[in-house]
Amino acid sequence: MSSIVQFENAYNIQSHKIQENEENDIEVNSIKLMLLGKETVGKTSFKSCLLEGKIPDEHIQTFIDAYYFDLRESSGKEIVEYVRIQDSAGQEEFQLIIEQMIFYNNGFFIIYSIDDYDSFQQVQNQIWQKILTSKQDQNFFAVLIGNKKDLEENRKVSFMEGQNLANKFGIPFHEVSLKNDPKSAKVIFNQLVLSIKKQEYQYPYYTQQYMVESNQSNISSVSQTRSKMNSIHSIDPKFQKQVLQNENKQYRNQQIQKENNCCCSIF
Numbered sequence: 001m002s003s004i005v006q007f008e009n010a011y012n013i014q015s016h017k018i019q020e021n022e023e024n025d026i027e028v029n030s031i032k033l034m035l036l037g038k039e040t041v042g043k044t045s046f047k048s049c050l051l052e053g054k055i056p057d058e059h060i061q062t063f064i065d066a067y068y069f070d071l072r073e074s075s076g077k078e079i080v081e082y083v084r085i086q087d088s089a090g091q092e093e094f095q096l097i098i099e100q101m102i103f104y105n106n107g108f109f110i111i112y113s114i115d116d117y118d119s120f121q122q123v124q125n126q127i128w129q130k131i132l133t134s135k136q137d138q139n140f141f142a143v144l145i146g147n148k149k150d151l152e153e154n155r156k157v158s159f160m161e162g163q164n165l166a167n168k169f170g171i172p173f174h175e176v177s178l179k180n181d182p183k184s185a186k187v188i189f190n191q192l193v194l195s196i197k198k199q200e201y202q203y204p205y206y207t208q209q210y211m212v213e214s215n216q217s218n219i220s221s222v223s224q225t226r227s228k229m230n231s232i233h234s235i236d237p238k239f240q241k242q243v244l245q246n247e248n249k250q251y252r253n254q255q256i257q258k259e260n261n262c263c264c265s266i267f
Ligand SMILES: Nc1nc2c(ncn2[C@@H]2O[C@H](COP(=O)(O)OP(=O)(O)OP(=O)(O)O)[C@@H](O)[C@H]2O)c(=O)[nH]1
Pocket: 037, 038, 039, 040, 041, 042, 043, 044, 045, 046, 055, 056, 057, 058, 059, 060, 061, 062, 063, 088, 089, 090, 091, 147, 148, 149, 150, 151, 176, 177, 178, 179, 180
């Protein structure tokens, strides 16, 4: 509980309307976070709680959405960081695109719903594997969230199952009800952003090693060791920016292509 209080007021979150001339800069320099989880677990709700202070009135299926906003010190005056949160579709047909998008994000809110065992199994058997495959030796941060704890009478995933899984992954765990306690989104968000900042996060020049026990069909144990940090100081800042810009351009093109393909097959 004490850690929750500690994180709650770390940053003010302000929605920020992006001007065309600053879009590129923000895209390049922002902390990039992504919401992952099966459909209807509460990914969009998490984003809405952060930016609007409550879950949406109705469920609208997400395809891919990105939200930009700035973070200010708790006084609310000074902007300390820009953040992009990418919402993603939980539906099976979009999983290939999501795998590609994971590569371009550094922080992940991995969400399941406590009344939906399948959503928990997807985290174990698919989502975590996708992150590891996609990020490979790149640094990333993640938190596991068991949502909808107000639906206690329909609970299918116990608190301990959630906690044990997070322990295996080596990431923090929270059980929440975004519906009853929308502020919990801000607490979790602040925790993730702070851990990114505390690691002096400089995407993509950190590396991380994963040791995955391969004697089971799915990941049963993952330990993470932050290692071999390439010295950011030895890299020319102009070069860093150019690399990031190119990556972002590539990603955007891929996204547009995929979106077009998807539109064709859906409509
Ligand atoms: N009871 C309860 N319902 C919730 C909670 N959080 C979200 N919901 C509801 O769950 C439904 C799905 O929420 P969304 O946030 O749209 O889920 P999503 O994961 O973004 O769904 P997709 O976009 O389809 O992948 C909505 O009807 C929400 O109102 C919660 O804490 N408790």
